[in-house]
Amino acid sequence: MSYDPSAVEQKWQKYWSENRSFEPSDNFDLPKKYILSMFPFPSGRLHMGHVRNYTISDAFARFYRQQGFNVLHPIGFDSFGMPAENAAIKNGSHPKTWTYDNIDYMKKEFYSLGFSFSKERELATSDELYTKFEQGFIIDMYEKGLLYRKEGLLNWCPHDQTVLANEQVIDGCCWRCDTPIVKKEMNQYYFKITQYADELLSDLAKLENGWPKQVLTMQENWIGKSNGLEFDFELSKESKAKLNDKFNSFTVFTTRPDTIYGVTYVALAPEHDIVKYLCDNNLLDKDAISQIKDMKNSSNIDRQKEKSGVSLGVDVIHPLTGQSVPLWVANFVLIEYGSGAVMAVPAHDERDFDFAKKYSLPLKYVIKPNDSELNKNEAYTEAGVLFDSNEFSGFDSNEAKGKIIEYFETLKIGKKTTNYKLKDWGVSRQRYWGAPIPFIHCQKCGLVMEKKENLPVALPSDIDITGEGNPLDLHPTWKYCKCPKCGGDAIRETDTMDTFVESSWYFLRFCADKTNWEKEPFSSEQIKYWMEVDHYIGGIEHAVLHLLYARFFTKVFRDLGYVDFDEPFLRLLTQGMVLKDGAKMSKSKGNTVDPDEIIAKYGADTARLFILFAAPPTQELEWNDSAVEGAFRFIKRFYDKSNGVYKTTTKPAIDHSKLNKDEKFARKKVYEALIRATDVYNNKYTFNTMIAGAMEAMNALTSQNNSDVLTEGYWILTSMLEPVIPHICHEISQKYFNLKNFDSQEIVDEVLQSDSIKYGISINGKNRGEIELTIGLSNDEIIHLAKAEVSKWLEGMTIVKEIVVPNKLINLVVKPC
């Protein structure tokens, strides 16, 4: 019978399903592996990126099952979100119908790819049961002060008609639809992720061996910790009077206290209270007020184009010199960082320099390079030696930083402070298809939590989705309710939660089976066993989104007493993108390849083999139709050549010494491939080299005629390749080995040793020949034979040094006589 992928694959998919082959065991005495891939949004169909993601995690899961581990390899759907609503607007479908139809279709695709997911733990985050417990956490977090509501200036996407978190703004545009975001003042709920900023940063050290460096760096930069000095500038007497004594002083933050004697002006953000007061009370001329207004209204991108500012006609007192310094408003000062006010040192900061040049403000240099001349045409931002800095003159600038902070602290006019770029996570969204925030606004009692026994606060199904406004808010009845506290008329919160809240804890839910899901959000006993996730596989685009939020939730849950570990994901593998014709596959570029078509034409095994063979998983993968063809040919050959294998339920015992050269070579190739395979799962993740090893072994096996060797080879190779091409390996294994070979394979050492080894001979490091030498020769003998081999290169030369690298090469160092 020739290879018929569709028949073979359907047969085994049915078999696995009927035998519940991929359900984890409840025997907690077994060693475990939790293999998780980032769950998909149910957009409709799988794309090649999904196939790559799940092929990788499936290889891990299948490998560890063979090694005797109890493996949890679950899948679910991150099923709330905008696209469901956009589809509703476009086609008039209901978001729920659209979502669950897509889930059904995608589940079939998973099935047809042979992924070994636990079917009994599948979930969708839009399930009401999931919402119920999530809303419970929201209430817990509110009570702990980790969730709060405040009026603020928010990122608003005019296209999606919703607020976005900072992490969801990419280059000033919406992460989903690329529309430039605008700032909008509104009420919003925030998670106090900043409370965990320091731990989120320091615990990155725990992930150093398991996470890609790039992701660690991205999180580190995102958290953006900086140490410095915080102190107050007092307003001059006249200025206080001008401001009707409403303001005495304001705070600034600097990481360069060593430049303090170079301050020549001070700048405020346009949103600063003092600026607001000056504008509101007409203490500035009309022009100035309108310029400040423009600054506030311009987007972040516009603000970066050119520095601009206005003098406020107010002076402040330098805390150390007592000199008076002018106060400006400047568009490059950000209200959301530090205190929204900076001391400006144009001589030693490029931004301050540009601003000072534009408005002809004075420069005062106070640091000079250690070993070169100061260039007064630019800002000198490097370290150096202080001058014109009173008692600190002469100090190295790095040393001076600490000294000056100390000085401020002694005088009690400032203190050492740490600032973070990380902002609190804004989580409310003005959309329908999300988990409702379980709060109620009561005129009498204010903001009230829904009672936990009333959860979930479910979405209404009769909904009008037009794309205009918040559908929940516009619903005729849904938001009207009674206050859980006083029983009076009240109104439900109509904002829903960011979908990243759902993906921040789904991995905990998977730890228990469905029977438990009704009772509790997750089982602490099961979590103790299954967590942490051993291998997490997904795209790098979540480096500062999902992966940061999930770490945050884990720490919060720990502090709420739900879990007892600090980090959810021990090892992270970020897979590269799938490209075609050099560009990321996308519908708009028209360069997509539909997984369903590939499966129909070649089968799932071919798709999986190609994906793992064409590139290491962390690199970009260039789709190549003829290489897919090649993968198919390999499987076909692998199947065809199994004809010579005989039936057995144990690995054949072979007397290695009686084999001929080709037979020995074939065995050696098989075992070498096996050794490579173990390495792959432990740390290298280079499935491509593992598969190459298997191909080499196959080539060697078919170049010899010993059926024992062939059978042993297939016993090992079908086991080794099962994680990659499971269907055909099961087919072959069932036919010959009664499925007894899916097990951890022992290495036979004698196979790896051969009677002779090829040595390379080099002279002065240059390759000059090679020689086959029997094992066990002394170095002198080896050198003697090697010299004979390359004698023509030694004429007229004296040998200075002789080096023998065992089993590799001989290097002779020579010079002319």
Place this chain on the structure above:
RNA sequence: GCCCGGAUGGUGGAAUGGUAGACACAGGGGACUUAAAAUCCCCCGACUAUUGCAGUCGUGCUGGUUCAAGUCCAGUUCCGGGCACCA
């Protein structure tokens, strides 16, 4: 601007400091066939030479360390990614 990666044949990619280009794809040649497909075999970095099957060069570039460098170090160019007026 700052911080990470990366650069190897026509292509994807291999190489614990030890014979660069494994394994594939594409390409070329051949066998089988009436023919095609499938399959099998051979060649396949560049240049020079040659029917003595040998030599020279070669992992972006310039240096360095070493008996030996794609690999380590310093510098440099280009490409990709992240952050970005963060005081």
